[in-house]
Amino acid sequence: MTASSAPSKEPSVRRESPLPSRWRVLGTLLVTVGFLLFTFSDACGPPPKFEAMEMVGKQKPSYSPGDQVNYKCKQGWEHAYTFTTTTYCELNNSWLPITDWACEKLKCPKLPTIPHCREHLVNGTIAWGHQVHFVCDEGYYLVGRKFILCQLKGARTFWSHAVPRCEKILCSPPPKIKNGKYTFSDVDIFEYAESVTYSCDPSHEEDEFSLVGEKSLYCVANGVWSSSPPECRVVKCLYPELKNGRQITGFRKKYYYQATVMFECNLGYHVRGSDTVVCNSNSTWEPPIPTCVKGV
Ligand SMILES: *[C@@H]1O[C@H](CO)[C@@H](O)[C@H](O)[C@H]1NC(C)=O
Ligand SMILES: *[C@@H]1O[C@H](CO)[C@@H](O)[C@H](O)[C@H]1NC(C)=O
Numbered sequence: 208m209t210a211s212s213a214p215s216k217e218p219s220v221r222r223e224s225p226l227p228s229r230w231r232v233l234g235t236l237l238v239t240v241g242f243l244l245f246t247f248s249d250a251c252g253p254p255p256k257f258e259a260m261e262m263v264g265k266q267k268p269s270y271s272p273g274d275q276v277n278y279k280c281k282q283g284w285e286h287a288y289t290f291t292t293t294t295y296c297e298l299n300n301s302w303l304p305i306t307d308w309a310c311e312k313l314k315c316p317k318l319p320t321i322p323h324c325r326e327h328l329v330n331g332t333i334a335w336g337h338q339v340h341f342v343c344d345e346g347y348y349l350v351g352r353k354f355i356l357c358q359l360k361g362a363r364t365f366w367s368h369a370v371p372r373c374e375k376i377l378c379s380p381p382p383k384i385k386n387g388k389y390t391f392s393d394v395d396i397f398e399y400a401e402s403v404t405y406s407c408d409p410s411h412e413e414d415e416f417s418l419v420g421e422k423s424l425y426c427v428a429n430g431v432w433s434s435s436p437p438e439c440r441v442v443k444c445l446y447p448e449l450k451n452g453r454q455i456t457g458f459r460k461k462y463y464y465q466a467t468v469m470f471e472c473n474l475g476y477h478v479r480g481s482d483t484v485v486c487n488s489n490s491t492w493e494p495p496i497p498t499c500v501k502g503v
């Protein structure tokens with residue numbers, strides 16, 4: 208006060224303003240606006256917004272230091288933890304920082320225990336917006352939805368679909384085949400992973416039957432066997448002959464399915480092709496019988 212109140216330094220007579228009067232009016236106006244801005248900045252901004260909670264009551268046009276705002280959990284959320292839900296405008300014109308951790312999402316009704324089923328909470332909880340995944344134990348299959356979602360409608364939560372169930376995997380007997388049979392042919396119903404093994408009947412003729420395909424079948428899913436059944440039929444390849452060479456392994460009277468033969472060429476010749484051939488299901492040697500060509 209003392210320094211600024213030295214009147215001796217003030218000019219004794221105020222000079223007239225050099226500006227015309229309308230500029231003076233504008234100047235006054237600017238000063239007024241500046242003052243108003245200053246007044247309003249001496250306040251907190253609008254109260255903070257949260258995902259899980261909303262303010263109680265109506266928002267005021269402005270908040271001064273000391274003003275308090277209370278929050279409550281939004282619809283779909285419930286008060287679950289003791290965190291403060293009240294903030295106030297601090298002296299430096301900022302809101303006391305708070306969180307919405309007091310509110311927790313509403314949960315869906317508890318899931319029943321489903322026999323032979325494992326529930327996996329995809330998002331960790333059964334709150335709305337979260338999914339549950341169901342997996343049956345081995346040997347069981349799912350009837351119904353693999354995933355269900357907890358949903359919110361108004362203030363109510365509910366599951367998007369009924370919970371599924373897990374039923375035992377069963378297989379009817381596998382197909383019967385011509386000229387052959389399988390083990391456990393008197394069983395009416397097979398359980399998961401149970402198997403049957405096929406075999407061919409004796410032919411009572413010149414050539415025996417070969418079993419072509421999978422010998423054993425497993426019940427792998429409800430009503431599903433691991434593969435189609437094999438066939439029993441005569442598979443017979445021509446006697447293996449090699450000009451300028453000879454067979455060295457796999458000697459037999461007859462060459463049925465999967466008979467394997469190895470060859471060698473005579474001295475002065477070499478094998479063109481594969482030296483090992485197998486009798487395939489078409490009664491042909493595979494790869495074809497090689498040839499012996501001159502030279503080493
Ligand atoms: C306002 O004051 C509070 C308490 O003194 C302090 O924690 C906060 O950081 C301040 N905020 C700002 C924006 O300066
Ligand atoms: C739940 O988890 C799934 C799969 O990870 C994801 O796609 C989905 O966005 C999650 N939902 C929420 C609400 O987090």
Ligand SMILES: *[C@@H]1O[C@H](CO)[C@@H](O)[C@H](O)[C@H]1NC(C)=O
Nearest residue numbers: 486487488489490491492493
């Ligand atoms: C048997 O012959 C058929 C028709 O010629 C052919 O499509 C099939 O691939 C052959 N099978 C084998 C194992 O060579």
